[in-house]
Amino acid sequence: MASSTAVEQPSVAGQYAPTERTVPTRARERASYDRESVHAILDAGYVCHLGFVRDGAPVVLPTLYGRIGERLYVHGSTGSRPLRAAGEAGDAGIAVCVTVTHVDGLVLARSAFHHSLNYRSVVVHGTARRVTDKAELTAALDALVDQVVPGRAADSRPASAKELAATAVLCLDLDEVSAKTRVGGPSDDAEDLALPYWSGVVPVTTTYGAPVPADDLAPGIPVPAYLTGLAGS
């Protein structure tokens, strides 16, 4: 896949180089190419929406991801079609778009038109390749598990050779990347401010409940500390 043309200066320290397709056509003030911001948004989640093209049409599937440095690993369990395509493509890889979104608030303006959301999102464009190296696959699987629950990979049975062979993971370099963020209250037009409609923000958070043990959990195994921390967050 031909990469897009950079529209601004090449990468500076701490920044991804913007390209024609990572510069939004609107609300540019919400866009960021800052590595730390991008990493923080990615690290706050574990579900991405993986987009690929099949028979000329777009397909978007939810799946798990993990980040190791400037590389994203995307799990293939929900999308063996793209994984199979990537496997067949070999080193050429397949064109993908991986998007991660967190909703932080419902923004209620006086006008229907100015309703919005507060959110943080990251969009990654690039070429994904199937991970075939056994050591990288092991690291990727650990990263996927630890992305969901930090500390969990070391506290579970590592994958067997047979399981690794059945684990389909795509890797994608963080190269053509942008973040988009909206924060703050509603942006009503001045002439609407006196209208008798409530206006403001409803905060939205993700909450983790008390861990529910498996029916067949052996007695005497306590809830691990890395989970009690989650439930308190």
Next chain:
Amino acid sequence: MASSTAVEQPSVAGQYAPTERTVPTRARERASYDRESVHAILDAGYVCHLGFVRDGAPVVLPTLYGRIGERLYVHGSTGSRPLRAAGEAGDAGIAVCVTVTHVDGLVLARSAFHHSLNYRSVVVHGTARRVTDKAELTAALDALVDQVVPGRAADSRPASAKELAATAVLCLDLDEVSAKTRVGGPSDDAEDLALPYWSGVVPVTTTYGAPVPADDLAPGIPVPAYLTGLAGS
């Protein structure tokens, strides 16, 4: 765009007809074509991930949607590129994939390999057209607002003609649709059950906080009942 070939019998009452691309290659027992299930998953959310193809590559953007019957309306504020493309395509429309995902639980198995999520998702394939009819656009904007906060559209200033002209909405019929759901505890291999790792599910929910009034909210406007209900949910 050529529609996919139906691989099973045509639509039966209450069911979407499965097609080659809505039948998953794996975990078929998690897939459903039941209209009520699909509607329930769509109605439980308001953020979708909109996929389209641009210069041969996939693009996935988060945006708002609303449902009216068997039609989905997708807001264009975060993606004026697909909206512009749809506008240029006119009645031909553009190929899209719209995916909605809710995470319900983190599934921790004894083995790293069997870690999973409990989730509900809907994937809609089809051809999206830009809404140009003024009455439909008005209804779509109301649906978008009410999808986020039911009851809010009637309690805000309706869009002006100028705002409607600036509102870019895509519509997409619910026709080629599937839902996918995972529920329940971990599925460990029998030989792993005695391993000393905690195993079970961490419930995940979306929580709405106490509404935060806009800095410039006129005094004396109470928090509407449709918001106090949200915060209690």
